[in-house]
Amino acid sequence: MNNVVLPGYEPARLVRLMREAIQRCELDLRGSVVLTEAAIGAYVVTPILAAMAGAECVFAVTRTTRYGSTDQVMAHTREVAKRAGVDGLIRIIVEKSADVMARADIITNSGHVRPIDVATIAYFKPTAVVPLMYESWEYRSADLDLIACRAKGIAVAGTNERHSTIDVFSYLGIMAVKLLLDAGIAVYGSRVLLLCDNPFSQFIERGVCGAGAVVDCVRGLSAANNDAPTTLS
Numbered sequence: 001m002n003n004v005v006l007p008g009y010e011p012a013r014l015v016r017l018m019r020e021a022i023q024r025c026e027l028d029l030r031g032s033v034v035l036t037e038a039a040i041g042a043y044v045v046t047p048i049l050a051a052m053a054g055a056e057c058v059f060a061v062t063r064t065t066r067y068g069s070t071d072q073v074m075a076h077t078r079e080v081a082k083r084a085g086v087d088g089l090i091r092i093i094v095e096k097s098a099d100v101m102a103r104a105d106i107i108t109n110s111g112h113v114r115p116i117d118v119a120t121i122a123y124f125k126p127t128a129v130v131p132l133m134y135e136s137w138e139y140r141s142a143d144l145d146l147i148a149c150r151a152k153g154i155a156v157a158g159t160n161e162r163h164s165t166i167d168v169f170s171y172l173g174i175m176a177v178k179l180l181l182d183a184g185i186a187v188y189g190s191r192v193l194l195l196c197d198n199p200f201s202q203f204i205e206r207g208v209c210g211a212g213a214v215v216d217c218v219r220g221l222s223a224a225n226n227d228a229p230t231t232l233s
Helices: 011-025 041-052 070-084 098-103 146-152 168-182 201-210
Strands: 033-037 057-061 090-093 129-131 155-157 191-195 214-218
Touching: 011 041, 011 070, 033 041, 033 098, 041 057, 041 070, 041 090, 057 098, 070 090, 146 155, 168 201, 191 201, 201 214
Parallel strands: 033 057, 057 090, 129 155, 191 214
Antiparallel strands: none
16 A cells, blocks of 8 residues: 555655654654554654654554554555655564564553563563653553563653643643534533543643633532533533
8 A cells, every 4th residue: 555645644744743843852862772663643653753863773563453454554654754764764563572672772652562561571671761652640550560660670751741842731722622523512602511630631721711612620520510511521
């Protein structure tokens, strides 16, 4: 399958955005071997970013999912990688082999790489590092065995998604508005009850209010009083 086209993921634009992100974050992976995932849509960028940032070799695990087949993932990854000039640095694989795991300096806690369990960690070199790929407070033991990593001296790092060079949380309000519109709710003029018990709340509330809604934010249903609005987000 060639010339994969997915809405919103035009290869030239992706390459430009990746170059800007690498420069903004001062990402330097020169000399590293990276084990990550290859996936469809926006997630295509992960192995390509690593290669563009100077990784010596990137192994990208993939599998067929409801979002796309293995062939589609491979074609999409290769198309964007070629645009970025790093196609030769990325090896797409369908399983985490012992050899690959033993070579990796950086292992991302990504969907197709999980679970990073005791059996997997046993192959890692003691100098390997594992980026959580999300904030530390979102850690899930089913994804990664933190105890096994500590026992082997492997560093695990969360991502500060609120850092100005990353700023993931600012997208949450836009996403909430889109989901409400997709559900047939006219956001402007609506009253919205936002149930949120984590740091996402202020960003979602800001975005939905910015679209013209009145938002009541509580940590859970038990905290919502009888007069609370009935539109749920």
